[in-house]
Amino acid sequence: MTNGIGYHSRMGRYGQVVAGATLAAMSCLVQASTYQPAGIDLGATTFNDAFGSTEPGWTSIQLLQYEHNTNFYTNTGARSPAFKDAQLNALVWMPQIVYTSPIHILGGSLGFTAMLPVAWLNSHSTEFNPYAPTLTSRSGFGDITFGPFLQMAPVISNGRPVFVQRFEFDVIAPTGAYDPNRLVNPGSNFWSLNPYWSVTILPTPKTEVSVRMHYLYNLKNTNPGINNPFEVPDMMNFQAGQAVWANFAAAYKILPNLEVGLNGFWFRQITDDRVNGASQPAARTTNLSLGPGAEWTINRHNFVFANLYFPVVERNTYSGTHVNLRWIHAF
Numbered sequence: 234m235t236n237g238i239g240y241h242s243r244m245g246r247y248g249q250v251v252a253g254a255t256l257a258a259m260s261c262l263v264q265a266s267t268y269q270p271a272g273i274d275l276g277a278t279t280f281n282d283a284f285g286s287t288e289p290g291w292t293s294i295q296l297l298q299y300e301h302n303t304n305f306y307t308n309t310g311a312r313s314p315a316f317k318d319a320q321l322n323a324l325v326w327m328p329q330i331v332y333t334s335p336i337h338i339l340g341g342s343l344g345f346t347a348m349l350p351v352a353w354l355n356s357h358s359t360e361f362n363p364y365a366p367t368l369t370s371r372s373g374f375g376d377i378t379f380g381p382f383l384q385m386a387p388v389i390s391n392g393r394p395v396f397v398q399r400f401e402f403d404v405i406a407p408t409g410a411y412d413p414n415r416l417v418n419p420g421s422n423f424w425s426l427n428p429y430w431s432v433t434i435l436p437t438p439k440t441e442v443s444v445r446m447h448y449l450y451n452l453k454n455t456n457p458g459i460n461n462p463f464e465v466p467d468m469m470n471f472q473a474g475q476a477v478w479a480n481f482a483a484a485y486k487i488l489p490n491l492e493v494g495l496n497g498f499w500f501r502q503i504t505d506d507r508v509n510g511a512s513q514p515a516a517r518t519t520n521l522s523l524g525p526g527a528e529w530t531i532n533r534h535n536f537v538f539a540n541l542y543f544p545v546v547e548r549n550t551y552s553g554t555h556v557n558l559r560w561i562h563a564f
Contacts, residue, residue, distance in 0.1 A: 413458020
């Protein structure tokens with residue numbers, strides 16, 4: 234997930250730092266729904282997202298994320314009756330390393346990124362009838378995300394950048410902690426493919442708009458355990474539906490080293506989940522969250538981002554408030 238180190242002296246340090254680095258599928262640990270992979274980037278990348286160095290070098294990205302989920306929604310957007318007095322809290326640390334190589338293709342620089350989340354999950358619910366499940370979770374390492382990217386150079390007009398883009402193709406590998414007897418896990422127990430396209434537009438020297446557009450294809454979980462949302466007997470495998478989503482943000486520079494703005498993400502599942510190969514209709518996830526954010530440039534090698542999200546529209550998912558803090562350091 235290469236994400237925007239900001240570009241505050243937006244021309245002076247071009248080519249010197251990995252302004253985006255690559256937060257490839259940088260995880261919001263708690264996934265869009267119970268059945269989508271845990272390692273996807275919902276709102277973890279925001280301002281100046283598409284900027285990145287085209288010069289060889291290494292960058293470290295550290296994400297700290299906290300989510301407090303208290304609401305669980307059905308396909309109609311109503312509160313789910315499945316749990317009573319339920320809470321799901323997650324604290325996630327996501328270290329990521331990014332390498333930009335000296336190889337140039339189609340006018341861009343080829344690079345590679347990898348990241349591994351560590352999650353502390355805490356959940357509980359009150360049992361109120363013998364058919365209601367208890368909300369259970371476990372902590373541990375999440376799934377590894379890795380992949381190549383192509384960082385394009387900014388388009389320059391009147392001596393300043395006005396447009397930049399990056400392409401990346403990430404793979405989420407099922408290496409994380411997974412217990413089939415828990416409803417929520419740091420690991421997903423299935424492979425996922427997650428390409429994206431990131432774009433940043435700078436209409437004026439003090440304003441920017443960024444959008445990162447993702448596509449997600451999930452393979453089968455061959456040991457779904459108690460994660461049986463459709464109560465299908467003899468469930469041998471489960472495949473979460475394909476999805477698209479976008480992280481979007483707009484910022485205004487109020488000080489030479491400080492930008493503030495609005496950030497959000499929109500997630501939409503576009504195909505049905507499948508159980509034993511059979512489609513399961515009327516259970517697609519939708520998730521829209523919005524909130525304020527800021528980007529602080531400490532110096533040309535260090536950048537800090539803070540983002541706050543509140544749920545707006547939720548379908549077939551759990552939701553609540555979540556906070557991201559991210560530090561990008563270019564070596």
